[in-house]
Amino acid sequence: MPPKAVHSSSASPTDAFTSLWKAYNDNTSNRLKFIDVFLFFLMLSGIVQFAYCVLVTNFPYNAFLAGFSSTVGQFVLAASLRSQVNPENKDEFREVSPERAFADFALGSIVLHFFVYNFLG
Amino acid sequence: MLSLIPVFLLALSAHASLLAVQSPRYTVTGAKGSEVQAEPVSLAQKPSSPVALHGKETLKLTFQIVDKETGKGVQPHQTFLRFYDEKTNEEGIQPVRVTPGGKAKFELNLSKPPLSLPPTPDRDPLKVTLFIGSSVYDPLSVELFDLILPASQPAPAHPQELTFHPLPEIKHTFRPENKQPPRLISAVSVGIVFAPWVVLLGLWSQVAPRPSHLFSPSILPFILSLGAFETLLFRYWIGLKLGQVLLYGAILAIPTIFTGKQALSSIANHRLGRK
Numbered sequence: 128m129p130p131k132a133v134h135s136s137s138a139s140p141t142d143a144f145t146s147l148w149k150a151y152n153d154n155t156s157n158r159l160k161f162i163d164v165f166l167f168f169l170m171l172s173g174i175v176q177f178a179y180c181v182l183v184t185n186f187p188y189n190a191f192l193a194g195f196s197s198t199v200g201q202f203v204l205a206a207s208l209r210s211q212v213n214p215e216n217k218d219e220f221r222e223v224s225p226e227r228a229f230a231d232f233a234l235g236s237i238v239l240h241f242f243v244y245n246f247l248g
Numbered sequence: 249m250l251s252l253i254p255v256f257l258l259a260l261s262a263h264a265s266l267l268a269v270q271s272p273r274y275t276v277t278g279a280k281g282s283e284v285q286a287e288p289v290s291l292a293q294k295p296s297s298p299v300a301l302h303g304k305e306t307l308k309l310t311f312q313i314v315d316k317e318t319g320k321g322v323q324p325h326q327t328f329l330r331f332y333d334e335k336t337n338e339e340g341i342q343p344v345r346v347t348p349g350g351k352a353k354f355e356l357n358l359s360k361p362p363l364s365l366p367p368t369p370d371r372d373p374l375k376v377t378l379f380i381g382s383s384v385y386d387p388l389s390v391e392l393f394d395l396i397l398p399a400s401q402p403a404p405a406h407p408q409e410l411t412f413h414p415l416p417e418i419k420h421t422f423r424p425e426n427k428q429p430p431r432l433i434s435a436v437s438v439g440i441v442f443a444p445w446v447v448l449l450g451l452w453s454q455v456a457p458r459p460s461h462l463f464s465p466s467i468l469p470f471i472l473s474l475g476a477f478e479t480l481l482f483r484y485w486i487g488l489k490l491g492q493v494l495l496y497g498a499i500l501a502i503p504t505i506f507t508g509k510q511a512l513s514s515i516a517n518h519r520l521g522r523k
Binding site: 157158160161164165167168171172175176179183184186187224225226227229230233237240241244245247 | 426427428429433437440441443444445447448451452455456457474477478481482484485490493497508512513515516519
């Protein structure tokens with residue numbers, strides 16, 4: 128979601144970030160923030176798992192694959208859910224109601240979790 | 249000589265006509281024609297000392313082939329001298345010309361050595377054997393003497409020589425066993441991997457919207473069936489077989505579809521009604 132009001136006069140990067148953060152906080156509904164927090168969590172979790180695989184060991188490899196792919200897959204599903212339920216994108220997803228988007232999300236998640244548990248061994 | 253015994257036995261049993269080699273004799277002459285050595289060859293006993301050729305000397309061998317019974321000279325169909333190196337298993341075969349009267353003369357001139365002589369880089373003695381073949385008579389093979397030739401170039405190695413040796417035994421190397429990292433690192437890593445959950449729950453506690461109709465009778469069944477699906481998949485991890493999971497999942501899908509349709513349409517009605 129693009130920030131709406133960035134003060135054009137502030138040139139320093141710190142100011143730009145604070146204003147971006149402020150705009151996000153002010154203009155984003157709690158429902159979207161709820162999804163954003165979930166996306167952030169998935170990103171962190173994936174990064175941590177990948178770092179563990181690179182730095183410590185990738186044994187057992189199937190567990191790493193399951194864990195990492197579950198974060199990536201869930202991130203993709205949650206991101207598409209977020210873009211479909213965002214009121215600002217209403218024109219783009221005229222055919223897709225938020226309920227339909229959630230049903231897709233639930234179905235996709237169940238299929239994803241099936242594969243993840245399959246890999247988990 | 250042992251190898252000749254079966255030949256003799258066969259010849260005796262068959263009562264075929266036999267050939268004999270008469271008065272075999274060799275002469276070694278020097279490069280200028282001077283005689284160095286001349287001796288008759290004993291057929292009954294192989295001479296113990298080999299015949300040695302040096303420099304450009306010439307070996308001459310004369311003998312006569314006769315019918316053993318009548319004593320008449322015979323011209324056989326094939327007469328060969330075989331020079332055989334027992335160490336390297338190399339051999340060279342030279343034809344011998346025989347007159348109709350059975351007289352044979354063979355000359356080995358080292359200033360013009362024949363191509364088919366085996367190479368003798370170590371001056372190993374060559375076994376000289378006379379082979380006589382005829383369609384009328386029994387075959388005959390006579391070991392004459394050992395011959396030492398001057399040292400020659402070693403035999404050239406065949407280009408594919410290397411491929412005709414047994415290959416070294418195949419040794420399988422296996423990947424080393426996977427090791428668990430040390431307990432401390434594992435414990436710390438578990439902590440780090442679970443840290444995002446703290447972030448998730450902490451942030452959710454700030455921004456989570458109040459679930460308004462979560463326990464209404466139209467929505468709760470859908471939540472429960474989704475939970476049932478996750479439980480089923482969790483049980484799949486613990487011990488269910490794939491077929492069972494697919495069967496139970498298919499059964500569970502039917503109520504989930506209906507409850508989901510009901511729940512989501514009720515939510516949609518709420519949303520549209522609010523507008």
